[in-house]
Amino acid sequence: MPLARMLRQVAGQMLGSPACGCWMPAPPLRFLGTSPRQIPADASFHSASFSGTDQPRVLITGGLGQLGVGLANFLRKRFGKDSVILSDIRKPPDHIFHSGPFIYSDILDYKNLREIVVNNRITWLFHYSALLSAVGEANVSLARAVNITGLHNVLDVAAEHNLRLFVPSTIGAFGPTSPRNPTPDLCVQRPRTIYGVSKVHAELMGEYYHYRYGLDFRCLRYPGIISADSQPGGGTTDYAVQIFHDAIKSGKFECNLKPSTRLPMMYIDDCLRATLEVMEAPAESLSMRTYNVNAMSFTPEDLAQEVLKHIPEFQITYNVDSVRQAIADSWPMNFDDSNARKDWGWKHDFDLPELVTTMLNFYGSDTRIAQAN
Numbered sequence: 001m002p003l004a005r006m007l008r009q010v011a012g013q014m015l016g017s018p019a020c021g022c023w024m025p026a027p028p029l030r031f032l033g034t035s036p037r038q039i040p041a042d043a044s045f046h047s048a049s050f051s052g053t054d055q056p057r058v059l060i061t062g063g064l065g066q067l068g069v070g071l072a073n074f075l076r077k078r079f080g081k082d083s084v085i086l087s088d089i090r091k092p093p094d095h096i097f098h099s100g101p102f103i104y105s106d107i108l109d110y111k112n113l114r115e116i117v118v119n120n121r122i123t124w125l126f127h128y129s130a131l132l133s134a135v136g137e138a139n140v141s142l143a144r145a146v147n148i149t150g151l152h153n154v155l156d157v158a159a160e161h162n163l164r165l166f167v168p169s170t171i172g173a174f175g176p177t178s179p180r181n182p183t184p185d186l187c188v189q190r191p192r193t194i195y196g197v198s199k200v201h202a203e204l205m206g207e208y209y210h211y212r213y214g215l216d217f218r219c220l221r222y223p224g225i226i227s228a229d230s231q232p233g234g235g236t237t238d239y240a241v242q243i244f245h246d247a248i249k250s251g252k253f254e255c256n257l258k259p260s261t262r263l264p265m266m267y268i269d270d271c272l273r274a275t276l277e278v279m280e281a282p283a284e285s286l287s288m289r290t291y292n293v294n295a296m297s298f299t300p301e302d303l304a305q306e307v308l309k310h311i312p313e314f315q316i317t318y319n320v321d322s323v324r325q326a327i328a329d330s331w332p333m334n335f336d337d338s339n340a341r342k343d344w345g346w347k348h349d350f351d352l353p354e355l356v357t358t359m360l361n362f363y364g365s366d367t368r369i370a371q372a373n
């Protein structure tokens with residue numbers, strides 16, 4: 001076969017997209033001889049992939065943050081308590097330690113990660129470890145290590161052991177030159193935070209491993225996530241969680257963003273459901289490997305107005321944090337998630353009124369229980 005034709009065929013296999021119906025997965029990593037990592041000659045590979053009928057065996061990294069514990073509870077209801085291992089570098093509180101398997105895992109320690117995956121026959125990995133936008137700007141070198149070097153370890157382990165890998169991205173993967181209202185899946189991405197840069201890198205590396213090595217990489221760009229029973233870890237959207245806590249506790253809230261700062265947001269139940277839905281979606285329904293998902297968009301002023309409907313004496317004041325404000329001003333105002341809705345049927349349940357009622361009910365009942373004790 002003429003060389004040019006042969007090269008075209010190989011390139012077609014590597015670069016083709018599943019959407020065009022002509023995609024051929026690259027040969028499994030171990031046969032390529034071009035592993036992203038030096039694999040010991042005596043390494044005994046066994047396929048950790050699962051058939052459609054098997055229950056996945058799940059590892060969650062960075063699981064003690066705002067989202068990980070909720071994800072573990074959600075997945076355990078579906079797959080059984082012992083099928084889902086939560087991991088982190090922090091010590092878990094008693095109630096989390098006793099609620100299901102927990103293990104120490106530092107994503108910067110590649111051998112430790114590989115040992116966990118092998119010993120527990122992991123088939124699905126949810127990679128939640130990260131430094132978020134505001135804390136990332138306060139410690140760029142740590143954010144670079146955790147968000148970029150850590151991701152490389154996770155990608156290699158996942159590729160070597162045929163895992164299905166979920167990595168969350170974020171509205172923070174866009175920047176001031178992206179269209180902001182709305183922001184589509186595919187557009188200019190030039191974020192100005194280390195967090196955003198590391199997430200664009202994660203999207204591109206995951207997709208590269210998918211096309212190059214056949215890694216089953218799936219990624220959702222989450223909006224700001226609002227949860228009642230877990231604290232946010234140092235992001236720009238944290239105000240939208242703290243407001244509920246303070247409204248119930250003191251009837252007052254000091255907001256660190258300007259009243260008109262519009263950002264995409266989502267209640268945690270929708271976020272966890274979207275995550276499981278994209279992981280369970282048939283591969284042929286995914287025309288892309290990284291999707292925007294959204295539920296609502298609001299400003300601090302809109303949120304305060306909705307809280308006022310429940311707590312008429314509520315007062316909001318503003319003391320703007322210039323770092324967070326600059327970040328928020330570069331992020332999408334509205335997120336276009338039409339591809340997720342079209343490809344795998346994404347549909348959110350919570351809009352602003354339901355979100356506020358649910359959050360205030362949670363904190364309200366919590367406060368009433370505390371007062372009664």
Ligand SMILES: NC(=O)c1ccc[n+]([C@@H]2O[C@H](COP(=O)([O-])OP(=O)(O)OC[C@H]3O[C@@H](n4cnc5c(N)ncnc54)[C@H](O)[C@@H]3O)[C@@H](O)[C@H]2O)c1
Binds near residue numbers: 068108127132170
């Ligand atoms: N919460 C949101 O609003 C939101 C929005 C978009 C995307 N995301 C993404 O979802 C994921 C989870 O977010 P979150 O809000 O739970 O984050 P978080 O900051 O609350 O938690 C991150 C966890 O990572 C852990 N971690 C840090 N360094 C580690 C290391 N070396 N090894 C292992 N673990 C380490 C931390 O101990 C922490 O528990 C992140 O990737 C984040 O970028 C979150």
Ligand SMILES: C[C@@H](O)[C@H](N)C(=O)O
Binds near residue numbers: 224234
């Ligand atoms: C939006 C998201 O990635 C995170 N909550 C942050 O603000 O950094």
